[in-house]
Amino acid sequence: MSVKDVIKECKLFYLAGQKTTSVLLVRTMVLLSKHPNWQARAREEVTMIFHEVLRLYPPVAMLPRVVSKDTQVGDMCFPTGVQVVLPTILVHHDHEIWGDDAKEFNPERFVEGVLKATKN
Template sequence: MSLKSVSYSIYLAGQKTTSVLLVWTMALLSEHPNWQAHAREEVLQVFGNKKWEVDGLNHLKIATMIFHKVLRLYPLVAMLPRVVYKDTQVGDMCFPAGVQVLLSTILVHHDHEILGDDAKEFNPERFAEGVLKATKNQVSFFPFGWGPRVCIGQNFAMMEAKIALAMIL
């Protein structure tokens, strides 16, 4: 595979995932006008009539909470394939080296045992204190992957989505 085709794949994947995130965000904000109003107030408070600056995007906490909730309800990738490199035990399950494991983002992101009874509800407030508090310090939110194999475009996608949402609001 050439460098050009790899770059093209990354470009297309990034556009598709960000656009899907924005579509789900718009759909959920149309169903929850109170969160739409909170996000609009925040954008006006952070930017107002000033010239847009990248640093201002870091101050869009409500927008970040909304995106995290959307990514939890509608993850961009349904399954994450991983290979077990050495014999590993997780709970009472043993995985021998070389086994391929599929992590289901949808199942984990909707698990009532991990997230509680409101797992399927749109409540961005869950992420008010960050991802770790929202997931009770468990690795149960991984819309862009996790660990050393996290998506290289995660920060860019979130920045791009915040810009688009701020402009729409």
């Protein structure tokens, strides 16, 4: 196969993939709109998957915040103006919070919602 032939094949896969994917998605939406029970189930499962992906791979690794007034949390005192950084990537992989499978992909941990997803 020549380089020109390879380029033609790549273009074919790209263009063919666009059409078939869009048709698949449209037909999926039409069928789900006709079957609300499946629509609800699909929404729940997709939501659990998104929550788990965001937990494992948060789009922001750290959340910086500035303390707006003197605050005490447990034994720690945070004066006004201090910057506090929450390392989301560490929190989202913490075995004490998420359990022994904290680093594994397990969307079912969100089956009862976000508030009940942790082991606590």
